[in-house]
Amino acid sequence: MAAATDAPGLLRVVILGAGFGGLEAAKALAGAPVQVTLVDRQNHHCFQPLLYQVATAALSPADIAWPIRAILRDQPNVRAVMATVTGIDRAGRHVLTDRGALPYDALVVATGATHSYFGHDDWAAAAPGLKRIEDATRIRARILSAFEQAEIATDPAARCRLMTFVVIGGGPTGVEMAGAIAEVARETLRRDFRRIDPALSRIVLVEAGPRLLPALPEDLSAYADTALRRMGVEVRTSSPVTACDAHGVVMGSERLDAETLIWAAGVTASPAARWLDAAHDRAGRIAVDPDLSVPGAPGVYAIGDTASLAGPDGKPIPGIAPAAKQMGRHVGRLIAAAAAGDREGARKPFRYRHHGDLATIGRRAAVVRIGRVHLKGFPGWLFWSLAHVYYLIGARNRLVVAFTWVWSYLTFQRGARLISS
Numbered sequence: 464m465a466a467a468t469d470a471p472g473l474l475r476v477v478i479l480g481a482g483f484g485g486l487e488a489a490k491a492l493a494g495a496p497v498q499v500t501l502v503d504r505q506n507h508h509c510f511q512p513l514l515y516q517v518a519t520a521a522l523s524p525a526d527i528a529w530p531i532r533a534i535l536r537d538q539p540n541v542r543a544v545m546a547t548v549t550g551i552d553r554a555g556r557h558v559l560t561d562r563g564a565l566p567y568d569a570l571v572v573a574t575g576a577t578h579s580y581f582g583h584d585d586w587a588a589a590a591p592g593l594k595r596i597e598d599a600t601r602i603r604a605r606i607l608s609a610f611e612q613a614e615i616a617t618d619p620a621a622r623c624r625l626m627t628f629v630v631i632g633g634g635p636t637g638v639e640m641a642g643a644i645a646e647v648a649r650e651t652l653r654r655d656f657r658r659i660d661p662a663l664s665r666i667v668l669v670e671a672g673p674r675l676l677p678a679l680p681e682d683l684s685a686y687a688d689t690a691l692r693r694m695g696v697e698v699r700t701s702s703p704v705t706a707c708d709a710h711g712v713v714m715g716s717e718r719l720d721a722e723t724l725i726w727a728a729g730v731t732a733s734p735a736a737r738w739l740d741a742a743h744d745r746a747g748r749i750a751v752d753p754d755l756s757v758p759g760a761p762g763v764y765a766i767g768d769t770a771s772l773a774g775p776d777g778k779p780i781p782g783i784a785p786a787a788k789q790m791g792r793h794v795g796r797l798i799a800a801a802a803a804g805d806r807e808g809a810r811k812p813f814r815y816r817h818h819g820d821l822a823t824i825g826r827r828a829a830v831v832r833i834g835r836v837h838l839k840g841f842p843g844w845l846f847w848s849l850a851h852v853y854y855l856i857g858a859r860n861r862l863v864v865a866f867t868w869v870w871s872y873l874t875f876q877r878g879a880r881l882i883s884s
Contacts, residue, residue: 473498473540474802477558477567479548479735481508481531484767484787485573489541491795496802499541500565502558506530506545509596510855512784513864515636517599518725519606519643520651520880521871524596526864529856548574551738553760569762569798572749573791574733576768576782578726579746586707590631590724593640602725604882606644609723610652611882613659620720626664627721629712631704632728633670634678635822638687640725641668642825645694650826651880666696667721669714671703671728676830678781679820683830686839690824704728730782735769744771744779753812755794764797766790774815784854785818823847 474497478485481503489501510527517524531543546560551572557564578592591598591605606628613625628648630641648664655661668675668691675691675698676684688698699714706713711720732747741757742750748771749757755770757763767787774780780790793813800808819833821843829843838846848868855861 474798475566475568476500476571476798477502477565477569478571478573479503479558480573480575480767480769481505481543482511482573482575482767482787483784484791485571486531486534487788487791488571488573488766488795488798489535489538489791491792492540492799493538495540495795495799497540497569497798500544500567501531501535501541502544502546502548502560502565503531504545504547505595506532506543507596508534508856511594512851512854514593514596514599515640515643517596517879518593518602518640519647520603521643522864522867523879524600526860526867527855528596529860534856548738551735551763553739553763556762567762569801570764571791571794571798572735572739572757572763572765572769573767573787574735574769576730576732576746579729579731580726581729583707586726589707589709590712590726592726593636594730600883603879605723606647607880607882610656610659610661612722614656615658622659623665624710624720625722626659626661627667627719628664628723628725629667629669629719629721630725630727631669631707631712632726633668633672633675633698633700634727635676635820637668637670637727638675638691638822638824640727641666641696642691642694642823642828645691645696646825649695665721667699667719668696669699669702669704669712671701673701675700676822679822679830679832680837683832683837683839687822687824687830690828690840694825730768732769735765739763741765746771754797754810755790755813764794766794772813772815774817780815781817786815789813789815821847821850 476497476499478501507528513527516522535541546562550559580586609625613622616622630637645666648661652661674684675687702714736743736749749765751765751770755764768782780786797809821831823829827841829847831838831843831846852861852865
């Protein structure tokens with residue numbers, strides 16, 4: 464592999480991961496006297512908050528993903544490398560990949576998180592999670608295939624199992640997924656089949672804790688619960704899952720037969736802490752110093768879902784896109800200051816600003832908390848929609864997604880109902 468820089472003497476910066484944090488770090492280094500290498504195993508950046516809409520046929524993958532090279536084409540001090548990271552040589556200051564080693568002077572670890580099955584990784588095949596485009600298209604295929612198989616099933620028990628969908632986890636992803644599946648079954652597909660009535664589908668949302676959306680205030684949690692039940696979703700709280708298989712889920716002593724299970728119950732960080740031999744929390748997130756640097760690893764920073772740091776309120780900074788973007792911007796500025804010889808500017812502590820919490824439940828329903836302001840129902844849904852369109856990359860995607868949502872709102876149709884994987 465070629466060296467990380469083609470400009471001798473420049474600070475060599477390697478960024479691992481082209482998610483929200485990694486991209487923001489790269490952009491913050493525009494114009495700085497550095498040469499940046501951005502490494503990702505994919506050639507695209509994915510807007511993860513809308514993955515569930517790809518999984519439920521509301522949007523196509525291209526609506527929420529963009530080529531990394533296109534995003535950074537106007538920043539000549541950045542090059543993109545498509546490779547899989549296998550380790551980090553701290554002593555030699557090299558990132559190890561399946562395409563060779565990359566030397567670095569400064570390293571930004573923004574490798575994100577993956578699904579956590581709490582020690583039951585064998586459940587993954589039966590209950591896939593939602594983190595990548597591939598996950599979304601796979602889940603979409605499962606949902607749509609279940610209806611196709613139910614249409615030709617002759618055994619009533621098999622048909623019932625095929626038309627039962629279980630979402631495990633009552634956080635934002637679980638709530639959004641359950642509501643979207645209910646809309647697909649009750650509205651989008653209601654006239655498409657001849658032998659089955661998709662409106663009779665059973666959608667079950669399972670949460671181990673006492674209420675949905677535990678990170679939000681109780682009034683918003685209660686609203687989400689009520690709204691989902693109105694949509695026909697069965698909400699099971701205080702129901703920890705004890706087993707999963709290809710044909711159903713077990714909650715305590717109760718078994719629920721279902722052909723389609725979707726995991727939204729937890730995440731764990733990438734193996735970055737192991738690569739760096741760094742201290743980490745139970746979720747695998749690296750314990751970082753106030754400036755987001757990794758203790759004992761000079762020139763190394765961890766951001767986003769890879770990092771563990773307490774916010775101003777003493778609680779861990781949440782693993783959400785705005786937090787990752789703020790961290791990426793901060794670290795980029797620190798590295799730029801260091802490259803310019805500004806020692807004081809290179810040591811500034813990170814200050815997280817929480818902009819709010821959002822979750823959509825379905826058509827005309829969402830919950831929003833911005834400080835002391837709580838929005839529910841249509842006002843919340845409108846705010847949620849505008850916020851997500853705003854954060855999309857590129858005018859084309861903003862227009863396409865906005866138009867698609869308006870069309871779906873008026874017609875109840877979803878145009879991406881393709882079984883492709």
